[in-house]
Amino acid sequence: MERTAVAVVGGGPAGMVFALLLARAGVGVTVLEKHGDFLRDFRGDTVHASTLTLLDELGLGPSFAEVPHQLVDKVQVLTDGGLATMADLSRLPGPHKHIAFVPQWDFLDLLADAGRREPTFTLRMNAEFTGLLKSGDRVTGLRYRTPEGETELGADLVVAADGRSSLVREEAGLPVHAFGAPMDVWWFRIARHEDEPNGGFGRFARGTALAMIPRGDYFQCAFLIRKGTDAQLRAEGIEAFRARVVELVPWLEDRMAGLGSLDEVKLLDVKLDRLRRWHGEGVLCIGDAAHAMSPIGGVGINLAVQDAVAAAAIVAAPARRGLITSDVLAKVRRRRWFPTVVTQAFQRRIQDSFLKPTLEGASAGTTGRMPKPVALMQRFPWLQTVPAYLVAIGLRPEHAPDFARRAPERIERG
DSSP states (O other), rough: OEEEEEEEEEEEEHHHHHHHHHOOOOOOOEEEOOOSSSSTTOOOOOOOHHHHHHHTTOOHHHHHSSSOOOEEEEEEEEEEEEEEEEEEGGGGGSSOOEEEEEHHHHHHHHHHHHHHHHEEEEEEESSSEEEEETTTTTEEEEEETTTTEEEEEEEEEEOSSSSSOOOHHHHOOOOOEEEOOOOEEEEEEEEEOOTSEEEEEEEEEEEEEEHHHHHHOOOEEEEEEETTTTHHHHHHHHHHHHHHHHHHHHGGGGGGOOOOOOOGGGGOOOEEEEEOOOOOTTTTOOGGOOOOOOGGGGOOOOOOOHHHHHHHHHHHHHHHHHHHHHHHHHHOOOOOOOHHHHHHHHHHHHIIIIIIIHHTTTOSSOTOOHHHHHHHHHGGGGGGGGHHHHTTOOSOOOOOOGGOOOOOOOOOOO
């Protein structure tokens, strides 16, 4: 049987960052990505300030600078009186006082190109995880399917980075604590004019809400709907949806015809959960596989990347010696438990006290009225630093371990 020291299931941000760092430690690591490329629309396209700092530490800053992206330094709410700032990232410490919005496939391609420079790094595309291999209670590897057929791969450690619907964690039998969510999200694109807001903003009304992220010549939009109402709203048709969007943001009316059908509107099934235990014998979960985050604040990718950095720093030395024990894997959860639990607590608070009443039509707020916390932030602008730090940096930012750091250089792109 073919073997590797560490097998990573999922070539998303968590899986690719983890694999790159381990490869730079000299550990044999194989990433399995079920698709043939990274080209999926409406993935999390945010690269946070803490991740930008990590890229600098890894020597990837110059290469990332060449990837087309937009920098956003404010999160705002659109009211009848104009835009009100909720989070001012220009007040952050450090060199990166912004969030970068970049197509996730470009970010992942950059990580893959950096990984291929390491002799112990292997990335296999079109490789779909199908099951775990076990000896007693211990995971000893996995099975995966390619266009050529099914293959087995032995591994000292299997890392689940396969997202919120992780098949690895299901196969491992790790217990999940689900908190539920009152909403799902419809993702879509709408044209943006050059003179329109270049910061992310939201618009709230009784029964609905819309978030808009500037992406050059278009807005990436998130329309919040009540949980489980996707089929009902689609049955109402495209004209009803266009009318809802225009009611929220009237100046979009001139371009809503560009949204041809609801086939262009993609559903995100929102989940908020976390594992009670992130590991078993020979298996570890990180990112959304360990804790599915709500899209509130757009912090899911940031926490996933930080999980990956912490896990690589903890696992690297034992992996080189072939001694990855349960005690080692338990350290990952202990390190990342606090930021995960506190961030999810904030998300649950916002869900239950604001978004749920808003989407159920019971909120006292109406279109254009400024939420009280936002009004307070306009009166005391220094308060805008708090949400800016939580969103862009996080409660426990992780830094590249010494073995993974490199001098800045431009990496030849594949």
